[in-house]
Amino acid sequence: MRILIANDDGIDAQGINILALQLATKYDILVVAPDRNRSGASNSLTLTRPLQPTKISDNHYRVDGTPTDCVNLALSGVIAGHVDMVVSGINHGANLGDDVIYSGTVAAAMEARHLGRPALAVSLVGSIHFETAAKVILQLIQDSPSLVIAPGVLLNINVPDVPYESLKGIKVTRLGYRHRAQEAISAQHPKGLPSFWIGALSKPYDASPGTDFHAVDEGYVSITPIHTDMTSHEAKKPLEDWVVSLTL
Numbered sequence: 001m002r003i004l005i006a007n008d009d010g011i012d013a014q015g016i017n018i019l020a021l022q023l024a025t026k027y028d029i030l031v032v033a034p035d036r037n038r039s040g041a042s043n044s045l046t047l048t049r050p051l052q053p054t055k056i057s058d059n060h061y062r063v064d065g066t067p068t069d070c071v072n073l074a075l076s077g078v079i080a081g082h083v084d085m086v087v088s089g090i091n092h093g094a095n096l097g098d099d100v101i102y103s104g105t106v107a108a109a110m111e112a113r114h115l116g117r118p119a120l121a122v123s124l125v126g127s128i129h130f131e132t133a134a135k136v137i138l139q140l141i142q143d144s145p146s147l148v149i150a151p152g153v154l155l156n157i158n159v160p161d162v163p164y165e166s167l168k169g170i171k172v173t174r175l176g177y178r179h180r181a182q183e184a185i186s187a188q189h190p191k192g193l194p195s196f197w198i199g200a201l202s203k204p205y206d207a208s209p210g211t212d213f214h215a216v217d218e219g220y221v222s223i224t225p226i227h228t229d230m231t232s233h234e235a236k237k238p239l240e241d242w243v244v245s246l247t248l
Contacts, residue, residue, distance in 0.1 A: 002028040003141070004083040004112070006070045007091065008104025010037045011062040015090030015130050019122070020060075022134035023087070026142065030083055032074040034104075035062040039092075041104035043068050043111070053079050067108035075115045085141070086112035089122035089157075090133045096125070096158055096212045097176040100226060109154045110228060118144070119154040125216050126161020133159040136167070136221055149225065158212055158222045168219040175224055176211030178203065 003023055007016040011033040020031050032053070034041075046065040053061050053073060061079055063070045071086060073079055088108035095103045105121050112119035120140065124133045136159050149155075156175075160167065189195040207213035215222040 001084045001141075002030065002082065004071065004074050004086045004117075005029055005031045005033075006067055006074070006086065006088045006108040007033050008038045008041055008067040008088075008108065009092050010034050011056070011060065013037070013092060015092055015124065015133075018130040019087065019090045019134045019137065022131070022138050023141070026138060029059055030074065030080050031060045032070045032079055033062060034067060034070060035064050038066050038104050040102045041066045041068070041107065042102050043107040045069060045072065067104035068111045071108045071111040072115070075112065075117060083117065085144075086117050086119040087122065087137060087141070088112070088119065089124075089137075090130050090159075091121075091123035092127055093123065094125040094158055094216070095121065095123040095156060096216065096222070098178045100156060100175065106154075106156055106226075109156075113152055113154045114228070116151075118149075120157055121154060122157045122159065124159050124161055129159075129161050129163060132162065132164045132167065133157075135164050136170075150227075152229075153225045153227045156212075156222075156224045156226050158216050158224075160216050160219055160221070162219065166219065167221060169221070171215040171218075171220040171222060173212040173215045173222045173224045174210055175226070176207050176213040 005020050020029055023029050044066045046069050051065045053063050055061050088105045091105040095106055100106045109119035109121035122133055122137050184196040187195040187197050212222040212224050
């Protein structure tokens with residue numbers, strides 16, 4: 001099996017390189033990643049200019065674009081041929097709950113699923129034990145032939161930042177929710193221009209049992225199946241009732 005590895009932290013990030021080393025012990029790998037940190041890029045595609053993939057070693061390429069660009073180019077076959085599966089990560093920090101809306105890591109996996117490949121997005125909830133997350137992913141891939149999952153579904157995986165031996169296990173979860181994001185922060189500009197940092201993420205609002213937040217807090221690897229259908233099915237009936245009463 002040939003595995004494409006992508007991320008949003010950039011080609012030089014520690015997480016992607018540790019993941020590549022781990023997966024290369026068992027599989028043929030191809031690494032295609034942004035040339036710089038593109039965290040928070042979500043599903044954005046570069047449509048206003050051509051992209052220039054650059055080969056930096058036999059199986060490593062950097063792209064002057066977004067995480068979604070990287071996966072799109074690689075699965076289009078324009079970089080280095082066919083791949084069977086996509087793993088996005090290891091992200092530097094969590095992608096829990098609402099984070100998936102903004103995450104370039106999750107978006108790269110989503111693009112892979114959209115283009116017909118099984119995909120995993122993996123994040124380390126911290127910045128130390130990347131080897132732990134890499135070992136978890138290797139184990140999941142080795143066992144993946146026994147998994148039957150609906151088309152269009154990707155797996156969002158968050159790994160506690162602990163030694164591998166300290167993991168309590170794996171839990172299948174749903175996305176939790178955070179409080180609304182914190183306000184933007186004023187920044188100094190050398191020319192005195194109005195400048196701001198985007199506000200930091202807030203603490204969880206819904207971290208109840210069954211959520212990804214709760215599983216990670218308890219020391220478990222969280223696996224959440226997600227897809228692109230953002231329809232609120234619960235809201236359809238009251239909306240239909242309301243629409244019926246309208247006159248155009």
